[in-house]
Amino acid sequence: MSGNNHQYAFFLGCIAPNRYPGIEAAAIATSKNVGIDLLPLKGASCCPAPGAFGSIDLNVWYAMAARNIVLAEQMGMDIALVCNGCYKSIWEVNHKLKHNAELREGVNEVLKEIDMEYKGTIDVWHLAELYYDPEIVGVKKLADSVKRPLTGAKVGVHYGCHLMKPRKERHFGNTESPMWMEELVAALGAEPVQYRNKMQCCGAGGGVRGYDITHALDITNEKLINMEEAGVDAVTEVCPFCQLQFDRGQLEIKEKFGVEHGIPVLHFNELLGLAQGMSPDELALDLHAIDVEPFLKKIL
Amino acid sequence: MAVKKDYMDQKLAEKLRDRKYYAPDSNPEFLKEVEKIGQTPAHMCYQCGTCTGSCPSAPRSSYRIRLFMRKAVLGLEEEALTDPDLWLCTTCYSCTDRCPRDLAPTDTIMAMRNLAFRRDIVPRNFLQTVQLIYKSGHGVPNNDANRAARKRLGLDEEPETTHKYPEYLPGIQKILDHYRLKENADRILAEGE
Numbered sequence: 001m002s003g004n005n006h007q008y009a010f011f012l013g014c015i016a017p018n019r020y021p022g023i024e025a026a027a028i029a030t031s032k033n034v035g036i037d038l039l040p041l042k043g044a045s046c047c048p049a050p051g052a053f054g055s056i057d058l059n060v061w062y063a064m065a066a067r068n069i070v071l072a073e074q075m076g077m078d079i080a081l082v083c084n085g086c087y088k089s090i091w092e093v094n095h096k097l098k099h100n101a102e103l104r105e106g107v108n109e110v111l112k113e114i115d116m117e118y119k120g121t122i123d124v125w126h127l128a129e130l131y132y133d134p135e136i137v138g139v140k141k142l143a144d145s146v147k148r149p150l151t152g153a154k155v156g157v158h159y160g161c162h163l164m165k166p167r168k169e170r171h172f173g174n175t176e177s178p179m180w181m182e183e184l185v186a187a188l189g190a191e192p193v194q195y196r197n198k199m200q201c202c203g204a205g206g207g208v209r210g211y212d213i214t215h216a217l218d219i220t221n222e223k224l225i226n227m228e229e230a231g232v233d234a235v236t237e238v239c240p241f242c243q244l245q246f247d248r249g250q251l252e253i254k255e256k257f258g259v260e261h262g263i264p265v266l267h268f269n270e271l272l273g274l275a276q277g278m279s280p281d282e283l284a285l286d287l288h289a290i291d292v293e294p295f296l297k298k299i300l
Numbered sequence: 301m302a303v304k305k306d307y308m309d310q311k312l313a314e315k316l317r318d319r320k321y322y323a324p325d326s327n328p329e330f331l332k333e334v335e336k337i338g339q340t341p342a343h344m345c346y347q348c349g350t351c352t353g354s355c356p357s358a359p360r361s362s363y364r365i366r367l368f369m370r371k372a373v374l375g376l377e378e379e380a381l382t383d384p385d386l387w388l389c390t391t392c393y394s395c396t397d398r399c400p401r402d403l404a405p406t407d408t409i410m411a412m413r414n415l416a417f418r419r420d421i422v423p424r425n426f427l428q429t430v431q432l433i434y435k436s437g438h439g440v441p442n443n444d445a446n447r448a449a450r451k452r453l454g455l456d457e458e459p460e461t462t463h464k465y466p467e468y469l470p471g472i473q474k475i476l477d478h479y480r481l482k483e484n485a486d487r488i489l490a491e492g493e
Contacts, residue, residue, distance in 0.1 A: 010460075014440035017459035021446060025453040040460035043468035045437035051391055052429040052439060055413040056422055058337060060479045064433075067475060110478050114471040165393035166404060175397050201356045201392035208357070208390045210425030215388060219356045284449050 006136055008080035008125070009072040010038035011090060014046050015240035016082055016267075022284035023240055026273035027082050027127060033145045033276055034137045036130060038080060044068050047089035050162065051206040062103060063110045065093035066118045070111065079124045082269060084239035085205070088162035091124040095169065126163055128238040128268055129172075132180050142187045147277040149189025150299045155271070156193050156232035157181045158223070158246070160239040161201050175199060184268065185236060188275040190299075195230035197223070202237075204245035214256060220249045224261045234264040234295045236271050243267055248289045264288070264295040274299065326375040330415075334372045338411030340404040345369040351395030351405045363388040365395055365405050372408055381416040387423050420488050427485035434482045437462025437472055 016023040028038050045068060053061040068090060072079045079090060097104045098120045108117055130136045159181060164172040172178065176199060182192035203209070203219030224246070227235055237243055247265040254260050265288065266274075273283050274296075285292045307313040335342055351365040352358050358365070363385035371380040380386065389409045396404040416422060429439045436442075438461065447457040458464040462472065476482050 012459050012461055014438045017450075017455075017461065017463075018438060018440050018442045018446055021450045021453055021455055024459070025455055042460050043465040044461045045468070045472055046433050046439040048433055049429060049439045052426050054391075054410055055387075056417040056426050056430070057479055057481060058410065058414055060476065060481050063475050063478075064472070067471065110475055113478060114474050116471070161390075161392040161394075166396040166406070168397075168402070199394070201390045201394070203356065203390060206387075206389050206391035207423070207426055208388060210429075211387045211423045215357065215360060216390070218360050219390070222356075282453065284453055287446075287449055 005032070005035050005037045006130075007037045007039060007077060009041040009075050009077040011041050011044055011047075011068065011072070011079045011081040011086060013081065013083045013086040013240065014049075015244055020240055020243060020267065020284075020287060022273075022282075022287065023082055023267045023269055026267070026269040026278065026283055029278065029282075030145075030269055030272045030276055031127065034131065034141055036080070036127075036137065039075070039077065041068075041071055041075070041079070044071055047083075047086040050085055050088040051208075052210075055207055059106065061089065062093050062096070062107050065089045066097060066107045066111060067114070067116060069094050069097075069122065069124070070116045070118055073119055073121050076121075078122050080127050080130060081124070082127050082238065082267070083241065084126070084160040084162040085241050087124070087126050091126075092169065094120070094122070094124050126238060128163070128181065128184065131184055139183050139187045142184065142272075146188055146275045148275055148299070150271070150275050151189045153190040153295065153298050154193045154231055154233045155185050155190045156195050156227045156230060156235045157185060157198070158202065158235050158237040158242055159199060160237055160242045161205060163238060181238070181268070185271070188271060190271070193230045193232050195232070196226040202242040202245040204241055204249075209245065213252065216245070217249055217253050217256060220245055221253050221257060221259060224250065224253070224263060227263060228261055232263060233298055234266055234271075234292075236266050236268050238268050240267060251289050262290060262294070264290055264292040266292065266295070325378055327377045328375045330375045330377040330380075331372055333415060334408055334411045337414050338404065338407040340407050342369055342372045342403060342408045344401045344403055345373060345405075346401060348400060350398050350400060354394040354398050356392060356394070357388045357390060361385065361388050365389065365409065368409060368412065369403075369405055372412070377415075380412055381419065381421055386412055386416060420484075420491075422488065424489060424492060427489050430476070430481055430485040431489075434473055434476055437469055
């Protein structure tokens, strides 16, 4: 571990470690190559899922997220994470608790029962924003870390919802037609592709995937049709839940609607891993529901 | 909603009485509750419809976020909380980003869902997530196929979470018990069986 590296407590969430462990492995390895050490955040739980928990009792959502934040406070380290859903819970609750004394008091009353106290001493970051931030990594350093440029690959970007929206609470600016993730994709040598209604939701959030899967998949299907129209070789995202919805969702769409897309779905860290020379095995790409092979043939 | 202003002309007042807005179903407290939980002043909504026009759920269902905003303002608690469409919001926040009144319709929906839950109105999948987290700390827990894959990747079979450190589980359970969330989830799921 280099002494000059930036260090973060790595908040894993659920779907990355428990369904797509390649994302976890890739995040650790690829970040190290650009000067970021991700250290284990021991005892963290589900963020908890903002759609599921926020919908039934916001107070529980605040308290559960606060517990995860306190674990990082105890390490004296900012949190880095790889999932938009986790970002909504961990970043947003941290933000609310820092700025709302009444809320903070309420949460601390509950945390007291487990000998914890939220102090508001750390910040929360999505790895994607750290990669883009020139003070931490920046596009140039990211490009310099590439050993196997993804030349010739057309990649559609799915930003997802909970990283950048609601715009007024966040710090990403434009949420109608952002281009910063395209810059990250271009840094890997791939060609970022624009498609219709790029900022539309994947369809899974808010508990809708569990509540009415046909409805959720219909939204997903619309996005996949739009990407297909633009001729993408793969879609990349920064949210394992979106990944699950696009990846496994394509099997469900085939079964329910009889439509086949065959679009490989890769988390940005998996894409970065490939560009930095990691093998498909090191990324466990065989766990993906949609065969990544056609994309690999383009780039390997 | 009490009628405060009336016509001086008693006959005209009488004639118009039934045509004035009066809904026995309306509960003005509902708006206050929704605004308090959602932390957004829903009564500022001027019904332009930008929210519904931005909504990915609207084109494929009868869910209309603008309608829910109106129901909040009118205090139509029963109608809003019993409507199955309430659970079709994906919380994408497109409406919130585009609202010309700077409101957060998404958070208004979340507030209504919170209020619905207090009356045991909640789809089962939400409660099942609670049970999973109570048991394992994860909404999507580990499984054997995944453990094998993790091992292959050189990761520990259990991630550095409550999975590897179950001693953190009692703390999580205490938080959930504080709000009686697990107890209520179990009860509502059992009643639905």
